[in-house]
Amino acid sequence: DAGITQSPRHKVTETGTPVTLRCHQTENHRYMYWYRQDPGHGLRLIHYSYGVKDTDKGEVSDGYSVSRSKTEDFLLTLESATSSQTSVYFCAISGGPNQPQHFGDGTRLSIL
């Protein structure tokens, strides 16, 4: 398996609280991605990174921010969580723009 670790694996929190999800990789890959997966919507890209401190928005970026201060870590932050952000969040990594992405095990986030 690709060396990708997501933490936490499960989290329950309340509306309005800040939440940070972490993705850690040991593959030294340049590209990292955050997706959410919801029934009826499939996988949707939230943000991605193409290098340290280089990030860009995906199709569902509202309400989310990211940071990448080291090659191995990509953080996803919900500044003020809402119930609509209840989802399963996947991190993915890729060695190059045309190479496939490999996914972490996911974080199941519930916002009450």
Place this chain on the structure above:
Amino acid sequence: QKEVEQNSGPLSVPEGAIASLNCTYSDRGSQSFFWYRQYSGKSPELIMSIYSNGDKEDGRFTAQLNKASQYVSLLIRDSQPSDSATYLCAVKDDYKLSFGAGTTVTVRA
């Protein structure tokens, strides 16, 4: 966001049969195509990559790409119960992947 559409499921096939999954995409300039398998409650797992027209075989899996018609397909030969999963088609769009909604396959013994 480019569109990727997959044939709606669920698809039920008997054990030992061929499962055929189809995917069409909107961006004629797309160059890289992937199939992922996702078991219930698990993360997507890459099973095939294809970049040029024609067939690519890997074990019981065959991916077929036709860029002129903008479709990519996946055949699963000699289907096994362990192949029961949702299969996601993904198309490369700049640095990103656009995913189809997935086709759920059930292999019945």
